Amino acid sequence: MNLYKLSLHEVNKAFEKLGCDKPGTKILAKKCDVHTIYIKNLHVGAANILKQDALSIGADLAVPMGVIVAREPYVDAILIANSKQLEVLSVKERAQPFGLKAIAKELKSFLFTKQAPTKIMGIINANEDSFFKDSRFNGSNAVKRMEKLIHDGAQIIDLGAVSSRPGSVAVSAQEELSRIKPILDTIKIEKLYEKATFSLDSYAPDVLKYAMDCGFSIINDITGLANNEVAKVAAQYDATVVIMHMQNDPRNMQDDPHYEDVISEVHDFFQERIEKAHSFGVKKIILDVGIGFGKTLEHNLKLLKNHEHFRYFGYELLIGASRKSMIDKIVPSDISERLPGTLAIHLEAIKNGASIVRCHDVKEHHQAIKVQEAIQSNL
Structure with a gap:
């Protein structure tokens, strides 16, 4: 006689091997x-x-x-x-x-449906003050970089022209558009949107409209639809909106952030902004808990441990902790040394419900995710 414990990922295969019928397998799996x-x-x-x-x-x-x-x-x-x-x-x-x-x-x-397949969102920054210099590109270099990210495994490209790192100051919509207009025009002319889904990291309505006209279909809004005009643009173009949680704004978000209960407060924020999105006719939503946006290390870790909770709303979850300073607070490290910590966070987030991973290092994430999927599959 031999006994061993099965993982949740293995139970369906094990029931099938036993010869259980399909209806019985479904009932038994729920009990596990x-x-x-x-x-x-x-x-x-x-x-x-x-x-x-x-x-x-x-x-x-x-x-x-x-x-x-x-x-x-x-x-x-x-x-x-x-x-x-x-x-x-x-x-x-x-x-x-x-x-x-x-x-x-x-x-x-809380009876979640099957988790969506994992997608990688590669990051391109068209500004000189983004926190990770290796993600900064402009003009033709940006387009070449996008093509490489797509080749490396990115299904989504997230373009941004305004830094949201702690202490950063917003720029005018005119300045933002001037930074990315050549890239947007090239994407439209070369029809790159046929090779990947394009997302704009912005909360400026006029800039978002220009991007939507160039083939973009995702609005990545770090303010979580604070501006009604952004919600109107999203509804007009039937765009997907990433609603991110952030306490305060980039200028002061890391000035002693405080929560009575971070899980409950982020939940309530999502509840309110989802209702707002629906009221404007926005149907497609992705949720982002906002790792590092107005959170201490403790807050970030608690959100990661309880990430699956936010599947409660029925929308896909995005995780974006690529090379962020929370890694330095765990193991002192320069930003150039944080890829291993990034992979650890993102793989754990996928296990806990995330299905979209926003990252700088697409090729490395693609390999890590494929290995994780093989481990968890029923092959």
């Missing part, structure tokens, strides 16, 4: 996928009901001492359940009082 969900400000009556309902189906709810005698009117709790049990609870709690009907709807949102 365990969720741990933190619930804040739960009515004590709801906590007692949810605890009993969870236990009745083999799940559990961790609650503070004193809940059974209603010592406090509202409490926090942690639900531990597999996907099958979440399905049951999301139905069962609809008929219960104390706000459990709303909880039931929330629980259903």
Whole structure:
């Protein structure tokens, strides 16, 4: 007799090898996928009901001492359940009082669909003050670089002309456009948008319009649709919008950033901006937690550890930590030495729900991601 533990990635293949039928395999796989969900400000009556309902189906709810005698009117709790049990609870709690009907709807949102295939977004900067000098290009050099990034494995090219590094100051829309207009014109003339998807890292409406007319289809907005005019442009061109979270702005975002609960606050920000996007008719959305944008190392690490949570909204997640200073805070290193740390962060983010990786080093990421996919595949 021999026993060994299966990874979640191997269970479907193992069930198939056993000879289980397909409907049975689907049910069994849901039982293997365990969720741990933190619930804040739960009515004590709801906590007692949810605890009993969870236990009745083999799940559990961790609650503070004193809940059974209603010592406090509202409490926090942690639900531990597999996907099958979440399905049951999301139905069962609809008929219960104390706000459990709303909880039931929330629980259903954690039954994530299959993660989208990983895509690499290569970075091109058309400004002289971007934080990583090796990503700076202009004119014909920028186009050659784009073609190389596409050859190396980038499905998306993200072009920017304004630095967003800590302490940077924004420039006028006229200056921004003057920096990238020759590149945009070349992309349009040579129809490079037929070889890859093009994204503009900007929040200037007129610049974005020009890019959309040149074949761009993604708006990478570090302000997260703060400007209504950007939302209007996105809707007009049926563009995809990357909604990124940032506390304050690049000038002061790293001046002692503070959160009561970074996961909850980023969640609330996404909730608000998604609703705003929908109100303007924006349908295609990507979410970016904004690693390094108004966050300490602790905040960044917590967001990475809990990255899968943000799949709750049903949109693809982008991760962008390429060569950022959080790596230096873990292992002292110059920006030119941060590729290994970047790969570690991005591969972990992919495991935790990210499907778009924004990076400077496309070829290295392509290799690392393909190896990771081979390890996790059912081959």
